[in-house]
Amino acid sequence: MEKKQWVNLGIAFALTLFNFTSATAATTSSSEKISLNSETGAPVFIAGTLTVPSQADPYEIVLSYLREKENLYSIKLEGAQTLDIISETTDELGFTNIKLQHMYNGVPVFGSVLSAHINQSGVLTAISGELTQISKLDQDPAEENAFLQPSSAAAAVTNDLTAKLKKAPDIIQQESPSLVVFVGDGEARLAYSSEVEYLEPEPGNVRYFIDAANGAILASFNQIHQADPVGKDAVSAGTGLLGDKKSIYTVQNAEGSFLLDRTRGKGILTYDAANMLELPGKLWQDADGLFNEAYDAAAVDAHVYAGQTFDYFKKIHGRTSYDGKGARVISTVHYGEKYNNAFWSGSQMVYGDGDGTTFSPLSGSLDVVAHELTHAVTATTAKLIYQGQSGAINESISDVYGALVEGYFDDHPDWLIGEDIYTPKQKGDALRSLADPTTKGQPDHYSKLYLGTEDYGGVHINSGIGNKAAYLLANGGTHYSVAVKGIGLDKTGKILYRTLTQYLTPNTSYRQYQAAAVQAATDLYGASSEEVNSVKAAFSAVGLQ
The missing domain is CATH 1.10.390.10 (Neutral Protease Domain 2)
Structure with missing residues (x-):
């Protein structure tokens, strides 16, 4: 499951914010510029000609540099603490980008990720990210009998949600709890991390951290942000919420026209929730192929604006869909009754109709559609923590x-x-x-x-x-x-x-x-x-x- 974000809801969550300063360090290169967290003294960004040209493996280039900087990072990259490769890619400029996950005794440290860049000459040019400081961790991940079973952590999540929501949530997807090192209030604890997505009594997507030893909730934050028809591809006519005429890519067969665009990636599909709370709903179908009725307008806009956002990222940035791999873009309109929100659920877009006073149907704004689909891009790239x-x-x-x-x-x-x-x-x-x-x-x-x-x-x-x-x-x-x-x-x-x-x-x-x-x-x-x-x-x- 990926991160999700709401359009505009404000929900309370306690956190610590930092102030930052910039400093220049004379280490391996006079061009080296180091940006520091002024509270912890840890680097958050280092740029410059950080190493000499090398034919070595990019991971070894980065690791060698970081070992030289162990005092700066206040971390010893051996024994308990290591850096594992998350991904290694080469971009359009020829830079190799390596993303590294900070591990402690084989367990990932939540949010502690570095992104390093090596140019075509094998020179390390930048390291972005802050490593979470861990002074000690009293728990040993190898002592499995000392910890809760994942099923117990999942139950703790459900119980906490039920207490907060005053009723059992209608869970549509729950991530299996996995062990992480979670640092809160300066203390490192082994915790189970789990994400749960639900629709009722209100939509939510909450990331939980459960103490692996006793099942206590260490932290939680809300991140909520059927088969295809067979037929021929066609371009149909429709009318948007502002009365503007639009051309829509559809699939047509003897049963009618469906809001399925097969010309972009793995498809752009638009569904009707019929003012219910079930997702994705029913794939939008029109008998005569003319999407001009008032009820059609929200679907017309959602479908067209999703396609335009897809086109922008493809044509300007060379990115095919939000994941860069052509993922389907699914939208559901007419969600709930007078629902004043839109959100990316982690797998699709969802649009309410608004109450007519605070909002009109939320799919009727291209910038809102693009805003939410950009959250999906962020969720599949930087994975910015939503707090x-x-x-x-x-x-x-x-x-x-x-x-x-x-x-x-x-x-x-x-x-x-x-x-x-x-x-x-x-x-x-x-x-x-x-x-x-x-x-x-x-x-x-x-x-x-x-x-x-x-x-x-x-x-x-x-x-x-x-x-x-x-x-x-x-x-x-x-x-x-x-x-x-x-x-x-x-x-x-x-x-x-x-x-x-x-x-x-x-x-x-x-x-x-x-x-x-x-x-x-x-x-x-x-x-x-x-x-x-x-x-x-x-x-x-x-x-x-």
Whole structure:
């Protein structure tokens, strides 16, 4: 199961936020720049010519460098603590990207991931991510008899949810509990990690950490964010929620026309929940092949906008569907009655109809559809944890690509999110503004970072900081007396896409995000380029340098 995110709900979760500083270290190279977490002293991003050219295996190049930096990382990479390869890929620029999972006695440390880049000459150029510090772990994973069975951990999850929801949840998918090292309040514990997805009494997707010794709930946070018909491919006519005429890719046979687009990846499919709470519902079918009825409009928009988002990522970034492998894009409309939300469930998009006052049907906004499908891209790449600063960056990236996808198709993005579906009786209103986050109560500068516990530590609040930086990068402007030269939508999208897919790690902070964006721009355009200068200025304008 992948991470899921809500569009706009705020739910409380306690967390710790960090402040970050930047320092230059004279170690293996005078160009080495190290960004540090000022509280722990641990590096969150290192960039430069970090090693000499080498023909060695990329993993050995990275490991050799990290062993030289054991004092900096405060970790001894032998015995109990190791780094295992999660993935190794080569990108379009010829860089080898290795993602490494921090392990303790063979057990993964939750959220502790590094992303390293080696160029074509075998030179290590960047390491992104922060290793979680573990002073000691009293429990021994080898002593299996000392721990609960996974089934007991799963039962603890169900019992906790039942208590919180006041009734047993209608679970549609539950991840089998797996052992991790979980660090909370400075203490490392062996824990079972499990994710559970449910629809009633309200939709949710909760990540749980259960103490492996006694079954106590250590932490939890909500992340909620049938066979194909046989027939011929066709292009049908439809009408969207705003009355606009659209062409729709469908499959037609003697029974009618189905909202199944087989021209993109493994398919784009749109379903009807018929105001029920079961997913995915029934594949949308129309007898005459004309999708012009009022009830059709939400499905028309969901289907077309999913296709446009697919096209943007494919044409601009070379990414085929959200997973890069052509995954099916499934949408369900008319979910529930007067349901005021949309979310990525981990396997599909879900859209409510709204109550007509706070929201109209939520599939009627291209930026909302693109926002949610970008969460799916994030879930299959950086896997940003949905809390605190990493959660805010997660939300910001989705907002930014919501605006960029919209701009790709109409050339003039308004840099608003949800303006077509939010408060339909109030013209010009929107969920968020990237141009001026303060109009919706969001901070537009790191000095104004929200430090409370609401909304999982402000994932929908502090996203304003990243949103403003992206807006300035694309459009230019002066903010807090810092002048930024805009570089346009295309370059902004390419820099942030590389930042997301190559450099961000699960527990990314805003400081790491800034350093990663600078490095991504350097990779694409060169260290002395105007694009790099604009990235630096845009983040500086929001208090990050």
